Amino acid sequence: GNLDGQIASSQAFWVKTKHGSPNITFSEKSKVNNKGVHMKAVDLSTQTTIKIKLQGDGVWDETVIGFHDGATPKYDSHFDAYKFFSSNESLPNLATIADTAMVADAETDNMSINMWPVPEEELPVDLVVKKGEYSELTFINDMVDSYDDNICLVLEDRELGVVVPFNQGDVYSFVMGEESTEDRFSLKISAPLIHEEYAESCPEANDGSAVAFGYGPEPWNFIWADMNGNVIKEVTESSTPDTIEGLEPGVYDLTVTNGNEKCPSASNVVIINPAAEQWAEAEVMVETCSNEALGELKIKTEESYSWTVNIYDDKDQLLETMVEISGDTIIEGVPAGAFYMEMLSSCGNEVIVEDIQTTHPQSVEANFEVPTTPVDLSAGGSATFVNISENADAFVWEFNNGVVDSTNIDGQHIFTTAGMHEVTLKASNEFCADSYTKVIAVIVGNDETVDIEEDLSSLDPDKVTDINKYELDEKMAITFGQTNITIKSDVVISQEVKFQIF
Known part of the structure; x- marks a missing residue:
C-alpha cells in the first residue's frame, strides 16, 4: 500500500543487511500517530x-x-x-x-x-x-x-x-x-480434486453438466451419484477427464479413485444450479432537451442469456433493433420522446419495458402568436408578438431587417418595408433552449396576402387553370387590391400561374 514511512508502536518488522558493521537508529517523535498510513496492510487470508x-x-x-x-x-x-x-x-x-x-x-x-x-x-x-x-x-x-x-x-x-x-x-x-x-x-x-459445473441453460431444460478432472496418478475411476446415493454414471480406468450431461438442477456426489496407496480417493459435492431468471430492464441515464438527441439509455439484462432488443416510439414505429446483447449495454444519442422496448431472450422469453421517457422535464418549447396579420405599413407597420413559449425564462427576439434584437418576454417591432419578414424567438432556461421562426407578411394599403401550406411548384399550368374556385381556395387564397393582386406563399412557385376574370 501507500505508506508514509512511519512505524507504529505496535508494528512488528525486521531488517536485513549485508553490511559488515550494520547500524540502525530510530527516532521517536510521538507516542501516538493520529494521521497517515503507517501500518503495512496485506491480505494474508489463505485458502x-x-x-x-x-x-x-x-x-x-x-x-x-x-x-x-x-x-x-x-x-x-x-x-x-x-x-x-x-x-x-x-x-x-x-x-x-x-x-x-x-x-x-x-x-x-x-x-x-x-x-x-x-x-x-x-x-x-x-x-x-x-x-x-x-x-x-x-x-x-x-x-x-x-x-x-x-x-x-x-x-x-x-x-x-x-x-x-x-x-x-x-x-x-x-x-x-x-x-x-x-x-x-x-x-x-496433493493437488485438489477439481471439477467444473455448468448450470441449466434455460428454465426446465434439465441440461446441466459437469466435468471432473483426475485425482492423483492415472488411471482414474469416476463415480457420479445423486443425493440418494443412486449411481447415475460410472467410468473406470480412464486417463482423461470425465463429463456428465443432462443433469437436472440439484446436488450430486462425485468420487474419483486411483491406485495410489497413500492418497487413493477424493470426493466432491457437485451443485447444478437452475437456469437464471430471464429478466431485462431499461434505465434512462441522461435526459435530453426536446430539440436535441443527447439522451442516454442503459439496457440491463441477465447476462446468462443473449438478447434481441427492439426499440419503438410511442406511435409503435420500430426505431432500432439490437441483437446478441448481454449484461449492461449503453445507448447514446437518444432523442427526446417516449419509447418502449421488446426484449427477447435466447430461451424465448419476452420482456416488455414500457414508459421510457427521455425528454428533460425542463425542455423548452419556443412559440409565439401574432394577433394582427398581415402587418399594414399604411397603419404604421407596428406588430406585436405574444410569447406563448413553455418552460423558458430567457428570450431573444430576432428580426431580419437589421433592427436590434429584443430580450423582452413579448416582442414589439415596427416594420418599414413591405415583403415577407422572418421573425425568430429564441427561448431558454438553465437546462434547455429552443427557437421558433415565423414568416410575417408586411403589405401596403389594402393589399392582402394569404399563407398556403402546400408546394404547388410541381403543378403544370393546365392543371392550375382547371382548378375551380372552391378547390383553389383550399390551395391558396388570392386577394385583389385596387391596383394589384397579391399572393402570399411560403414556397416558390416556379411555373406560370394564370388568372382569368369572368
Missing part, C-alpha cells in the same frame, strides 16, 4: 494453512505453509519472511524453503517460503531441519485448515527412502545423525 512442529526432548520449533492466489514458489516480500533460527545452536529448528528446481535465484534458498500458489499438481515443499544437540526428533502435523477436504499430505524421508501419510494429527519420529543432511525431508501436497 489452506498447514502447521508442522519439530519436537525434541521438551523443546520444539514450528513452521507454517499456506496457499494464496497472489503467492509464487519464490520468495515474496508480502507473504514470506526470513527464518530466524535460534541463536542457541543446541536447539532444533524447522523451516520451509523453495524447491531449488523451481527457483531461478539460488539466494532465495535461505528464505522461508510460507505462502505458495494453490497447487494444480502435486507440490513438493522442502523442509530444513537443524537438529541442534538433539538426535531423536518428531514431526507433528499440528493443523490442516483447508479449503478442500480431499487435500492429502505425504512426508518423504529421503535418507531412509520412506514415504508416509502425514495428514492432520499424524506424527513421524526419526533419528537425525551427524551424517544426516538438513534437506532430508520433503512434504508433498
Whole structure:
C-alpha cells in the first residue's frame, strides 16, 4: 500500500543487511500517530494453512505453509519472511524453503517460503531441519485448515527412502545423525480434486453438466451419484477427464479413485444450479432537451442469456433493433420522446419495458402568436408578438431587417418595408433552449396576402387553370387590391400561374 514511512508502536518488522558493521537508529517523535498510513496492510487470508512442529526432548520449533492466489514458489516480500533460527545452536529448528528446481535465484534458498500458489499438481515443499544437540526428533502435523477436504499430505524421508501419510494429527519420529543432511525431508501436497459445473441453460431444460478432472496418478475411476446415493454414471480406468450431461438442477456426489496407496480417493459435492431468471430492464441515464438527441439509455439484462432488443416510439414505429446483447449495454444519442422496448431472450422469453421517457422535464418549447396579420405599413407597420413559449425564462427576439434584437418576454417591432419578414424567438432556461421562426407578411394599403401550406411548384399550368374556385381556395387564397393582386406563399412557385376574370 501507500505508506508514509512511519512505524507504529505496535508494528512488528525486521531488517536485513549485508553490511559488515550494520547500524540502525530510530527516532521517536510521538507516542501516538493520529494521521497517515503507517501500518503495512496485506491480505494474508489463505485458502489452506498447514502447521508442522519439530519436537525434541521438551523443546520444539514450528513452521507454517499456506496457499494464496497472489503467492509464487519464490520468495515474496508480502507473504514470506526470513527464518530466524535460534541463536542457541543446541536447539532444533524447522523451516520451509523453495524447491531449488523451481527457483531461478539460488539466494532465495535461505528464505522461508510460507505462502505458495494453490497447487494444480502435486507440490513438493522442502523442509530444513537443524537438529541442534538433539538426535531423536518428531514431526507433528499440528493443523490442516483447508479449503478442500480431499487435500492429502505425504512426508518423504529421503535418507531412509520412506514415504508416509502425514495428514492432520499424524506424527513421524526419526533419528537425525551427524551424517544426516538438513534437506532430508520433503512434504508433498496433493493437488485438489477439481471439477467444473455448468448450470441449466434455460428454465426446465434439465441440461446441466459437469466435468471432473483426475485425482492423483492415472488411471482414474469416476463415480457420479445423486443425493440418494443412486449411481447415475460410472467410468473406470480412464486417463482423461470425465463429463456428465443432462443433469437436472440439484446436488450430486462425485468420487474419483486411483491406485495410489497413500492418497487413493477424493470426493466432491457437485451443485447444478437452475437456469437464471430471464429478466431485462431499461434505465434512462441522461435526459435530453426536446430539440436535441443527447439522451442516454442503459439496457440491463441477465447476462446468462443473449438478447434481441427492439426499440419503438410511442406511435409503435420500430426505431432500432439490437441483437446478441448481454449484461449492461449503453445507448447514446437518444432523442427526446417516449419509447418502449421488446426484449427477447435466447430461451424465448419476452420482456416488455414500457414508459421510457427521455425528454428533460425542463425542455423548452419556443412559440409565439401574432394577433394582427398581415402587418399594414399604411397603419404604421407596428406588430406585436405574444410569447406563448413553455418552460423558458430567457428570450431573444430576432428580426431580419437589421433592427436590434429584443430580450423582452413579448416582442414589439415596427416594420418599414413591405415583403415577407422572418421573425425568430429564441427561448431558454438553465437546462434547455429552443427557437421558433415565423414568416410575417408586411403589405401596403389594402393589399392582402394569404399563407398556403402546400408546394404547388410541381403543378403544370393546365392543371392550375382547371382548378375551380372552391378547390383553389383550399390551395391558396388570392386577394385583389385596387391596383394589384397579391399572393402570399411560403414556397416558390416556379411555373406560370394564370388568372382569368369572368
